[in-house]
Amino acid sequence: MTPMDTKATTTALLVIDIQNDFIPGGQLAVPGGDEIVPLVNRLGRSFLNVVCAQDWHPAGHASFASSHEGKHPFDLIQLPYGEQKLWPEHCVQDTQGAALHPDLDLPHAQLIIRKGCNPAIDSYSAFMEADRLTQTGLTGYFKERGIDTVYMVGLALDFCVMYSALDARMVGFNAIVVLDACRGIDIDGSMDAAMRRMQEAGVRLIQSNDITSG
Structure with missing residues (x-):
């Protein structure tokens, strides 16, 4: 099944954080992050519904190591909502680093959902912030659109x-991650842990050719 064959109107592509600061040369570069852009563009053309997520931190965000005296990137600290890994300053609002990659070509994307905007709370997920209470609004958007x-x-x-x-x-939602259209950081075994956690939660892990040929 391809998204355009059946259930096209109930299927969406969520494009997560393909921003300059996460590309090689950026402040928090993901190795090979630029390599996925052409594939993401091709996949995007197969979906009627496309949403982009964008990290959008205010200066001095609580997740930045520079916001905590004596702390360094990748240190762990406790914040009111729990454990927080500290990062280099990245994706600061309205900077070139926060901009979507210039080669990302998704002109029919209907929404950009910005996350990490609260200076005191990080937000990895496009659906919910790290306090596990604050919604980004993406769940409601998808449900209102009939996406499953x-x-x-x-x-x-x-x-x-x-x-x-x-x-x-x-x-x-049914959640499907297209592995060859992603790249990881892999800190302290984080890639293996991520794969395990997703599989245990019922997330389908596929390759891009599974969309067009499966």
Whole structure:
């Protein structure tokens, strides 16, 4: 089945965080992050419904190591909502680093959902912030549109893609991650952990050719 064959109107492609700061040369580069852009563009043409997620942090965000004296990127700290990994400053609102990759070509995308906008709360997932209480609005958008199946691509597989997939399942969507249209950071075994967590949650893990030939 391809998205255009059946149930096309109830299927969406969620393109996660393909932004300059996550591309090689950016502030929080995902190895090979630029390699997926042509494939994502091709996949996008197979979907009637396309949504882009965009990290959109205010300066001085709580997830930045520079916001905590004596802390370094990838340190772990406790914030009011729980454990937080600290990151280099990245995807600061209205900077070139936060912009979508210039070669991303999805002119029919209907929505850009911005996340991580609250200065005190991180948001890996496109559906829910890290406090596990604050919704981004994406769940309601998809449900109002009659979407029941969400295919996910983008960066980084072991963080924002994984958390988006887990939350998609939690709120009742069929969640499918297209592995060759993602790239990961892989910190301290995070890729293996992500694959396991997604499989345990019932997320389907596929390759792009499964969409067009399966």
